[in-house]
Amino acid sequence: MWIPTEHEKYGVVLASFRGTVQHGLPLEIGDTVQILEKCEGWFRGFILKNPNVKGIFPSSYIHLKNAHVKNKGQFETVIPVEDSVITEMTSTLRDWGAMWKQLYVKNEGDLFHRLWHVMNEILDLRRQVLVGSLTHDRMRDVKQHITARLDWGNEQLCLDLVPRREFSMVDPDEISVTELYRLMEHRHRKKETPAPASTHHLFVHVKSLMSANLGEELEVFFHIYDGRENRPLSERFFVKLNKSGLPKSPEKTERQCTLFVDLGSSDLRKDVYIVVHIIRIGRMGAGEKKNLCSVQYRRPFGCAVISIADLLTADSKDDHLLKVYACNTESEWHQIHENLIKKANSRYNLSGSNSGLAVALQLLHGDIEQLRREYMVLFTRGVSITRKLGFSDVIMPGEMRNDLYITLEKGEFEKGGKSVARNVEITVYVLDIDGQVLKSHVAAGAGEPGADEYHSLVLYHNNSPRWAEHIKLPIPVDMFRGSHVRFEFRHCSTKDKGEKKLFGYSFVPLMQEDGRTLPDGNHELIIHKCEENTSLAECSRYLKQPFSKANLPSNNQTLKGTKESFWITSFLCSTKLTQNGDMLDLLKWRAHPERINDSLSKLKEIDGSEIVKFLQDTLDTLFGILDESSQRYGLKVFDSLVHIINLLQDSKFQHFKPVMDTYIESHFAGALSYRDLIKVLKWYVDRIVDAEHQDHIQQVLKASEYIFKYIIQSRRLFSLATGGQNEEEFRVCIHELFMSIRFFLSQENKSTSPVAQTQAVFLRTFPAVYGELLKIFTMREVAGFVRETLGSLPTAVHADCLEAVRLQCIAKTVESQLYINPESRCILLPVVLQVLQAHMQEQRDLVMCARILTSMLSLIIKEENSSAEPVVSEEVELIVESLLGDLMRTILEISNRPQPAGPTMRLQFQDVTGEFVACLLALLRQMSDRHYQQLLQAFSSKDNLRDFLLQIFTVFRILIRPEMFPKDWTVMRLVTNNVIITTVLYLSDALRKNFLNDKFDYKVWDSYFYLSVIFINQPCLQLESFSPSKRKKILEKYGDMRVMMGCEIFSMWQNLGEHKLNFIPAMIGPFLEVTLVPQPDLRNVMIPIFHDMMDWEQRRSGNFKQVEAKLIDKLDSLMSEGKGDETYRELFNSILLKKIERETWRESGISLIATVTRLMERLLDYRDCMKLGEVDGKKIGCTVSLLNFYKTELNKEEMYIRYIHKLYDLHFKAQNYTEASYTLLLYDELLEWSDRPLREFLNYPMQSEWQRKEYLHLTIVQNFDRGKCWENGIILCRELADQYESYYDYRNLSKMRMMEASLYDKIMDQQRLEPEFFRVGFYGKKFPFFLRNKEFVCRGHDYERLEAFQQRMLNEFPHAIAMQHVNQPDQTIYQADAQYLQIYAVTPIPESQDVLQRDGVPDNIKSFYKFNHIWRFRYDRPFHKGTKDKENEFKSLWVERTTLTLVQSLPGISRWFEVEKRELVEVSPLENAIEVIENKNLQLRTLITQCQSRQMQNINPLTMCLNGVIDAAVNGGLARYQEAFFVKDYIMNHPEDGDKIGRLRELMFEQAHILEYGLAVHEKYVPQDMRPLHKKLVDQFHLMKSSLGIQEFPAYVRASPVHFTNGSPRTCRNSVPNIISPDGGRGVARRSFPSYPAVNRYSSSSLSSQASNEVSNITGQSESSDEVFNMQPSPSTSSLSSNHSASPNVTSSAPSSARGSPQMAEKHKHSRENACLSPRERPVSAIFPNPLDPAQRAAAHQIGDTTLPRSDPNLSAPDKVRATFSSWSLDSVKMGAPSISDSLGKLLCPPVPPRPPYSGSSAKNMRSQSPVSASRSPQKTTVPPFTPSPTECQSTSLVSSSPVLSGSYSSGISSLSRCSVSEASGTELNAGDHPLYPLPPPSTMPNSVSSSSDEPIRRENKTPPPYSVYERNNPRRPVPLPHSLSIPPQADPPALPPKPHQLRTGSMKLDGTSDPRVPRPRPLPRKVSQL
Helix, strand or coil, X not given: CCEECCCCCEEEECCCECCCCCCECCECCCCEEEEEEEECCEEEXXXXXXXEEEEEEEHHHEEEXXXXXXXXXXXXXXXXXXXXXXXXXXXHHHHHHHHHHHHHHCCCHHHHHXXXXXXXXXXXXXXXXXXXXXXXXXXXXXXXXXXXHHHHHHHHCCCCCCCEECCEECCHHHCCHHHHHHHHHHHHHHHHCCCCCCEEEEXXXXXXXXXXXXXXXXXXXXXXXXXXXXXXXXXXXXXXXXXXXXXXCCCCHHHCEEEEEEEEHHHCCCCEEEEEEEEEEXXXXXXXXXXXXXXXXXXXXXXXXXXXHHHHHCXXXXXXXXXXXXXXXXXXXXXXXXXXXXXXXXXXXXXXXXXXXXXXXXXXXXXXXXXXXXXXXXXXXXXXXXXXXXXXXXXXXXXXXXXXXXXXXXXXXXXXXXCCCCCEEEEEEEECCCCCECCCCEECCXXXXXXXXXXXXXXXXXXXXXXXXXXXXXXXXXXXXXXEEEEEEEEECXXXXXXXXXXXXXXXXXXXXXXXXXXXXXXXXXXXXXXCCCCCCCXXXXXXXXXXXXXXXXXXXXXXXXXXXXXXEEEEEECCCCCCHHHHHHHCCCCCHHHHHHXXXXXXXXXXXXXXXXXXXXXXXXXXXXXXXXXXXXXXXXXXXXXXXXXXXXXXCHHHHHHHHHHHHXXXXXXXXXXXXXXXXXXXXXXXXXXXXXXXXXXHHHCHXXXXXXXXXXXXXXXXXXXXXXXXXXXHHHHHHHHHHHHHHCCCCCCCCHHHHHHHHHHHHCHHHHHHHCCCCCHHHXXXXXXXXXXXXXXXXXXXXXXXXXXXXXXXXXXXXXXXCHHHHHHHHHHHHHHHHHHHHCCCCHHHHHHHHHHHHHHHHHHCCXXXXXXXXXXXXXXXXXXXXXXXXXXXXXXHCXXXXXXXXXXXXXXXXXXXXXXXXHHHHHCCHHHHHHHHHCCCCHHHHHHHHHHHHHHHHHHHCXXXXXXXXXXXXXHHHHHHHXXXXXXXXXXXXXXXXXXXXXXXXXXXXXXXXXXXXXXXXXXXXXXXHHHHHHHHHHCCHHHHHHHHHHHHHHHHHHHXXXXXXXXXXHHHHHHCCCCHHHHHHXXXXXXXXXXXXXXXXXXXXXXXXXXXXXXXXXXXXXXXXXXXXXXXXXXXXXXXXXXXXXXXXHHHHHHHHHHHHHXXXXXXXXXXXXXXXXXXXXXXXXXXXXXXXXXXXXXXXXXXXXXXXXXXXXXXXHHHHHHHHHHXXXXXXXXXXXCCECCECCEEHHHHHHHHHHHHHHHHHHCCCHHHHHHHHHHHHHHHHHCCXXXXXXXXXXXXXXXXXXXXXXXXXXXXXXXXXXXXXXXXXXXXXXXXXEECCCCCCHHHHHHHHHHHCCCCEECCCCCCCXXXXXXXXXXXXXXXXXXXXXXXXXXXXXXXXXXXXXXXXXXXXXXXXXXXXXXXXXCCCCCCHHHCEEEEEEEEEXXXXXXXXXXXXXXXXXXXXXXXXXXXXXXXXXXXXXXXXXXXXXXXXCCCCXXXXXXXXXXXXXXXXXXXXXXXXXXXXXXXXXXXXXXXXXXXXXXXXXXXXXXXXXHHHHHHHHHHHCXXXXXXXXXXXXXXXXXXXXXXXXXXXXXXXXXXXXXXXXXXXXXXXXXXXXXXXXCCCCCCCXXXXXXXXXXXXXXXXXXXXXXHHHHHHHHCCCCCHHHHHHCCCCHHHHHHHHHHHCCCCCCCCCCHHHHCCCCCCCCCCXXXXXXXXXXXXXXXXXXXXXXXXXXXXXXXXXXXXXXXXXXXXXXXXXXXXXXXXXXXXCCHHHECCECCCCCCCCCCCCCCCCCCCCCCCCHHHHHHHCCCCHHHCCECCCXXXXXXXXXXXXXXXXXXXXXXXXXXXXXXXXXXXXXXXXXXXXXXXXXCCCCCCCCCCHHHCCCECCCHHHHHHHHHHCCCCCCCCCCCCCCCCCCCXXXXXXXXXXXXXXXXXXXXXXXXXXXXXXXXXXXXXXXXXXXXXXXXXXX
């Protein structure tokens, strides 16, 4: 049975649990769980990070922890009872863990590794805390370390700042808002600006001396030297080096490392240096040879200096190599460092080029104790301390020093009978009172222990040596009296013995008889002569002698006259001894009572450091004198006491205040002193008003704090001693004293008067007295003193400085212990509020006001749950009444002020704003219902209440601003919002009661709604963006405040009634923004408001256009900011549709909702596509969809233009320059050539409409140029040129004409790639709305083939499945929750046939018209109808031809457009065969022509084509056609196909003729190594001819050369002879020479196996497996050959079994893997065409045309191409089918459409009416003139004379070449034209899916796109000529068929119709709003 747990509430998972049991809860190790119930070893509960999932788990897997339960029951929360730092660490590390992994993903490696180290460090520290074995101090340090690391990590990861007090997180509910703000600000300031350290220390570590001339031991001395004052600042640090230059004691680091301590900030300047002196220990001369002398001397070696300022810039861990300079002249040794500092280096030698002293130098900052913590290793391993000379800047009490520093300056010695000067060495001893040498009390420097004696340097042969050596004598204080220092002088001989002979001595006593020590300064000592063997052991003998020349009596001329002297400098640094006699006189006042007056007077002249040394003794002395002679010395003692007290205010001695406090508490014994002190103090106060000089009185008042301390302590001692006698007398004295004080404070004075300054001095010190008075008086009594004293100040104070001081006094009062007590606070509060109110009303001293308010409000929270609740309530009431209005006004005033310049001022400005805000929040949080009621009732009128509400709403809007608090202050923001929403709930009631119905006030309500909206939209309340743990904490503490405010908005809105109309449409945008917040409850509450708005707007206006317009405008801007989602769209739709079900205006409402919903769909798609990382294609498609929606459905012109520019930017970025141009044309066409001014818009400046259109034109032309769409650019250039010409702007006109000319040059000179086109179907619900279940045609990128395109699409849609068939999908695919892609290549059907059919137009020009302005595309799919003949597949092989019509032509504003219409027709097997042979003939002609005109660099393409055709024919290719169509059965069953059979025969013979000519050309150009192949081809050709029954061609054919003239659009660029002969020589006639459409770039010739091997061996080309497969002369080969009727990109390369069936399998495996099938394995080659190898592809490019559409007799007229010469055969005149070519009689069209005519000109039809100049296409020929007939007679000569026609023969159809000729090549007939063979009757026409008769009507009605450069022509269908009008043919046929432009121009005009190619006029541009 499950029992609710009592104690087992919280635990940590010890091991992972899979949860495989029923209701099991899976657990991961480390998870924390909350336990609800238990049952026999199992717990039931949930994981804290996912409380919604509950389950059971074994209790043994859980480690239970103590926890505190809040809200016991169903909604209980558990808080672990553990150290708050541990709790914070745990939760923080969990949050960091997730973010840490993301750092790795984002490639932020540096932070990733740093955070990893910090996390590990925190885990280690956490372990230490949990173990619980740390000492209290260590625990504190560890916690400090942890919190510092946590704060660092939070800052790095941009997490929230955590408010802490004593390392623990603070609960914002448990402290006042003001205190919370103070904590946050303190942590923020600490983070921003670390306080600069005032104390600095220099760490020195000596490494080694590198020098060439070592060999002796060295002594190195460091000290810090002031170059400005030329004096040392520190003691010396002394290191001994061995003969190698390394430290002598490497194991003792304290002898190599030191810390120069207590450097002030003033010491870190450029002229402070580290000076190094190096002394060698050895022989007298450095180069002396070794001798027997063992005596060693200290001799100069070198010196080095470095500036401390250099260490501030250098890397702190760098080692420094100091240059060591050797001293050449020993007499200058004492000043070598000064010369080096002065840069006088030239007089000294460097000790070597690579030599120097290697030292590590590092500046450390902060207190010495702080350094011990931070650099623990440094102090652990040992470091010596080198002190400053003298005391540091701050003298600490308890510091013990007694150091005497002596400098051996110089000496003057006589020769002493020597011929040369002496080598003098001094030995220094310290001797005590008994004459004993003090052991270890002579120190050469820190680092080495003290010695018994010190030996000075020896300067060679110098009677006036200057040593400048410093030594330290650390003599204990008790040994100082009677001790003296002795200096012994010896001459050091350089002889062999090396003797040191004593010749004199000096001494100096350390203390004088009166107790004063040796005074600091220079001392000239007497050198007493002595003999070498003189014993100085008994010092009493010489101590009686004088020691200094300054002390010699005047009668002692003997010693005064001597020239020998010795100078020293002494300096004492002692905390116990003094050199000051006045100080000693005062301390010994009892010995000399007569000197008391004098000593007290001189006290003020004594140095402060001397006084603080003897502070306690001095104070005892003063109070001793006061007790004994108060009448006589009372005033002087008081003044002396004041002097000492004020001395301690000095920053140098302020640390001695605790010493004085300790003295008062523990040592002061003046029980009677209080009377005298009160008396003198009152005497001074009474004299203030009348005194002329206030300086001394001000000094007295400054010391009043300590004077009161002495008074109170004295009175307590007296009471203690006497049992409380004279209590009343004391109180009276104090009252009288305060009366005197109040009197002098009440005086009104000018600010400059001395009395006003004295008042200010008193007010500054007055708050310090409160604590002392409280020791004797009660709280209420002291509060009374304070209230009366502060109240005595004059109300109209003129002195600004006094006002500020009074405010400071109040601030200190509020912060004092007195104010904290509620009893005294109620007495003081009115005074404080009165002063505050006065200042805040005048906006003066706001910083101090904020400080006072903060302190006041910080105290209120503490009393909340105590018995003092009523008191607190009264205080809140008082503060609200006095200050609430002023507080809000102050916040408004500060916020509206311009921020002052300068960072310091700005910081102060922000501080005061934040503090006032915190005060307001604290006050509002303390207000209860009663307070709000009193506040609202207190307003006398509605206007006052209105002003208050407006004011508080405005203040709240300011508080919500993001810049109000730093971005990581989320805690503070949440508290703010909680206070705001609580207050708004109170105030909304007042709003309803006072400002509705007839009292309605729009401004107040608008302010309310505006505040509510921005409240909900705050970033800090968007919980969805927070981590789960943070979200959970906020919801537990505050709930979702957005929902609360949303409910309040809805409630208030419902109360408005008819006043709602005032807020329509103004509030639509704000409310819409609220509903876009991703909070379901909030959306459910707020969306119904829109129904309400629609209803009220309908009542008012009869429609809701305003609501619709506003909704649409705001939706775009809000959703582009990332707001809203698919859920919102569905919710919006469903809620509103449900709401309007019963409305009368339901229909229009549904329309509005549908429009808005559709817009949301597109905007959401647009936003998703615009995300970083999405592909450009998706972005562009989505933008096009949205742009069209704004234009067509919404008619929002400004939004439309904005998206035009967004689309332009996308195209430009993707380098789709052509599409970018078309896009910008959309905007360009909205503008006119007018001077209307346009406002600044997007990136356009303010300019005229003409200027903007000119700029757009130039930009578009530039982009057309980049996109190689030069023809379009030319049109715009012409338009601009016309404008310039009309304005006579010839300069720009010239430039424009040159630009136009350059574009023409580019057309002719630069190569353009021909793009591929692909049809893409997007099926399934997972696609974006703009693609879903639609099909598009896409223009591929340069060089992009089908496989590459398909791969790109799959990359763009990584979840899509590639469909492996081309059938239209069924409904299951349409409705599937997936993405399906269907991709295959399609062939463009060009519109501009006039240019393409002209002969003599270069290919460069034609290529533009082939692939631009394409509306229609074709795709062919072969299938079998009926029974399939296994022997001959051609009998049943039909072609399904699909024509796709787009909504807009390509290229356009996108690379792809949607398919608007599909048309399906079926092509019969016979028509298919005709097309295949026609295409192959055309291909052969093209290759032969290109070969002859030397356009081909390589003959291989021709070789392969010939080989493919001849080989296929020999092996039965054409024979299959004969078997299929020329048999009796077929002719009997299909009588209507008679003409077509004749046409097929004609084409076969034409192919044979072409092949014969081609072989002749091939023979001329074939290389020698390919001759065997050529011979084989010739042999096979004869076999082919014989199989066709052709022995030789008719005589006229042999006699006349073959002219390969067709209507191909491709002609060679140069005019070359057109009459082709195998010799290639001069032709008889000259004619414009044509070229022909090329081999399909996907083709691979089908050779016989032997021939194909030969070709591949010769040409180096290899074939794919498909090509080999296709070469087999078998039925399947025939089947493959039949694929030539399919689209080139659809040609099947799969096995015949897969392709031969009429229908594909119904089920296809849709998988991405199928995209990788090999060509043989793929179901339909439309999706996967045969790849070409590079050589073939190159050849295809060289040849020219690669797009050869098939002929389709059933297509309507506009979609057809005109009849061309490819439809003429060599004997075509004998064929009798009547027809008229659509292109007959048409005039030449220029390669670029002509310049647009001027408005109103009749020149619009000039393009089709102007005659052709003869020079354009010369027509010179020797052939007799021939006027062909538009009808052709049927000829039977070839057929009847060739019995073999019924036999088996094959044609070149088995190669997988392009199987239909492009309409650009003109091989198709228009639907209205008669073909060159008889058309079948209508009943036998191929089936058409959509009727062709509808086509012209559709074309007429199609509106051209607004961005088109050309208008689409809509030619009417030509009427076929009847037989009666046919022109009979001539009797003798010519050798060649003529070209179209040679035919009569009148033949096309017989029906009287106008030229269908005249373009329709462009629609006038729509007017644009003034953008």
